[in-house]
Amino acid sequence: MTNNEQTSVLITGGNKGLGWEAARRLGELGWTIFLGSRDAARGQRAVAKLIAGGANTVLVPLDVTSEESVSAAVRLVREHTDRLDVLINNAGAPGRGTAPAAVRIEEIHAVYDTNVYGPIRVTNAFLPLLEQSPNPRVVMVSSGGSSFTVVTDPEQPFSKFHELGYSSSKAALNMVTVRYAQALPNIKFNLATPGEIANHTFAATDMNNNTGALTVTEGTDSIVRLATLDSDGPSGIFIDRLGPVAW
Numbered sequence: 001m002t003n004n005e006q007t008s009v010l011i012t013g014g015n016k017g018l019g020w021e022a023a024r025r026l027g028e029l030g031w032t033i034f035l036g037s038r039d040a041a042r043g044q045r046a047v048a049k050l051i052a053g054g055a056n057t058v059l060v061p062l063d064v065t066s067e068e069s070v071s072a073a074v075r076l077v078r079e080h081t082d083r084l085d086v087l088i089n090n091a092g093a094p095g096r097g098t099a100p101a102a103v104r105i106e107e108i109h110a111v112y113d114t115n116v117y118g119p120i121r122v123t124n125a126f127l128p129l130l131e132q133s134p135n136p137r138v139v140m141v142s143s144g145g146s147s148f149t150v151v152t153d154p155e156q157p158f159s160k161f162h163e164l165g166y167s168s169s170k171a172a173l174n175m176v177t178v179r180y181a182q183a184l185p186n187i188k189f190n191l192a193t194p195g196e197i198a199n200h201t202f203a204a205t206d207m208n209n210n211t212g213a214l215t216v217t218e219g220t221d222s223i224v225r226l227a228t229l230d231s232d233g234p235s236g237i238f239i240d241r242l243g244p245v246a247w
Contacts, residue, residue, distance in 0.1 A: 006056065008081050009227060010034040010073075012064055012122060013091030015046040017205040018141065018194055022088060022220045026227060027055025034077055034084075036062035036091070064091045064118030070125045083132035086227050088139045089119035095165035103164045115169035120176060130187055135231045137188045139223055140177045142238065144193050146170030149246035156200055174238060174247065181236030190226045191238040194219030197245050214241075 009026055013019045015037035023033045023046075033055055037043025043059045050057040060076055063069040077084065093114035096107055119140055130136040144150045145158040145167040153159055158167065174191055181189040194203040195214065203219025221241035238245045 006032045007085045008032040009086040011088040012036040015042040019090040021216045033057040034060045036060045038063045065113045084129035085133040086137045090141045097163040100164045111165035116172045139226045142191045143170040188235040192222035193240045
C-alpha cells in the first residue's frame with residue numbers, strides 16, 4: 001500500500017516526551033505518523049494513544065544506534081509509502097553529566113552514538129525516500145547547551161553545568177546539520193531546541209526529570225515550526241520557540 005496524498009513524517013524517539021507530543025500535533029494536522037521507538041512495547045502504547053486521538057500512525061521499531069534496525073525501519077516505511085516528507089531526528093541520550101576531567105571515552109562514545117551518529121545513520125538511510133518528496137524537511141532536535149554563546153554566558157544555567165558528553169555531542173550535531181544543508185540544497189535541514197534561550201528556560205522532559213519551566217507542548221513549538229515549513233522556507237537555521245538561536 002502506498003500513500004501519496006497525506007504528508008508523512010518519521011519521528012525517532014517518538015514514544016514519549018517531545019517526540020510523542022510532536023507526533024500528536026502533526027497527527028492533528030492529518031499527517032501520517034511513522035513513530036520510531038527503540039522499545040517496541042512502549043512504542044505500541046504510544047501508537048495506540050495517537051490512533052485513539054485520530055492520528056494515522058504506524059509503529060516503526062527503531063534503534064538509531066543499530067545499522068540493522070535502521071535498515072529494517074526503511075523497509076517497513078517503504079511498505080506504506082513511496083516517499084517521506086519529513087524526518088525528525090529526536091532520539092537523544094543525556095549521558096551521565098560527567099565533568100571533563102572524570103569522563104571516560106566509553107561514556108562519550110555512547111552519547112555520540114545516539115546524538116551524532118544516530119541522526120547521520122537515519123538521515124542517510126532515508127535520503128532516497130526524502131528525495132521523492134516535493135518539499136522534504138529534516139529537523140534535528142538540538143539543545144541550548146550546544147550553543148557556544150549560551151555555554152559561555154555566565155547568566156545561562158548551562159554555563160555552570162560542567163559536563164562534557166551531551167553539550168559537545170549537540171554542538172557536533174549542529175555542524176553536521178549545517179553541512180547537510182549546504183551539501184543538499186533540495187532538502188531543508190534545520191535545528192530546533194525545545195527551550196527559550198532568552199528566558200533561560202527549557203521544556204520539562206524525562207531527560208531533565210521534568211524540571212523544565214516550559215510544557216512539553218511549548219517545547220515542541222520550534223520542532224513543529226520547522227517540520228511544517230513551506231517550500232520557500234529556510235535551511236541551515238537554529239531556532240527555539242521565540243526565534244533564532246546564536247551558534
